[in-house]
Amino acid sequence: MPGPSLPFDLDLLRTFVAIVDNGSFTRAASRLSLTQSTVSLQIKRLEDGLTRRLFDRDGRELKLTPEGEILLTYARQILRLGAEALSRLGESDVSGVVRLGTPEDFATTHLSEVLACFARTHPQVALQVHCDFTVNLLDDFAKGRYDLILFKREPQGPSGGTKVWREVLDWVASPRLVMEAGSPIPLILAPAPDVYRKRALSALDAAGRDWRIVYTSPSLAGLQAAVQAGLGVTVLPTEMIPANMISVSARLQLPKLPDTEIVLYRAPGHVSPAAELLTSTIIAALEQARMSTSI
Secondary structure: OOOOOOOOOHHHHHHHHHHHHHOOHHHHHHHHOOOHHHHHHHHHHHHHHHOOOOEEOOOOOOEEOHHHHHHHHHHHHHHHHHHHHHHHHHOOOOOEEEEEEEOHHHHHHHHHHHHHHHHHHOOOEEEEEEEOOHHHHHHHHHOOOOOEEEEEEOOOOOOOOEEEEEEOEEEEEOOOOOOOOOOOEEEEEOOOOOHHHHHHHHHHHHHOOOEEEEEEOOOHHHHHHHHHOOOOEEEEEHHHOOOOOEEOOOOOOOOOOOOEEEEEEEOOOOOOHHHHHHHHHHHHHHHHHHHHHHO
């Protein structure tokens, strides 16, 4: 006899995950180009099929029930496997142009192999990758210049998009750095309104530490060259600290820096199959990388 049917329709799971990632039914509906009533009906179908409530609707803030938390982990895995199966079975001939915006440091550290593999697997897709600061990426995204963007934001900032990475930040410098006791912290930072710059200055001001900016560059290579020369201190994610730099948080008694999030936005409305495929590829690759680093 056939077993009981499972209520794991991919469209229902995609809507469920979109609600969690966007923080509300309304924003998820907008992101998926659906009406709010359709989103509500899809979640009702999913809950009825599971005979479990997935969202706690008693308070003003949207929260997952314990059962919803469990389903979320499996839903992401099911959607990732579905995207991989689609890629392997029928998407080798996908074509078109995908415009991706991303921070430079994240692209060079986490995306280079992902994008190279995608380009080899889908040679008829032309990738246009542009690296820039978050504020510029968001501005150009609003003007319709990108299909997808990855950008940095405060973990407590505006909701929406898909969270793909969390950066733990640290103060780093060259072992050659020499500082006199009590002197202002010499900083090497990107120009405003860079997220790391904001984090560094806010943390030092809150701790009552004197600082001075000794070198500014919009280029990651330029910043790292200045740090390697022993000119000052900069801020980097812990997984991006080069072998020739060291953490100086303890040595200089510098304040702890709050984490940042990397978020993926898709252009509103319908996006091309090539953009959808790149989206699922990036999310799957970064999720696998997160799981590997947490083991």
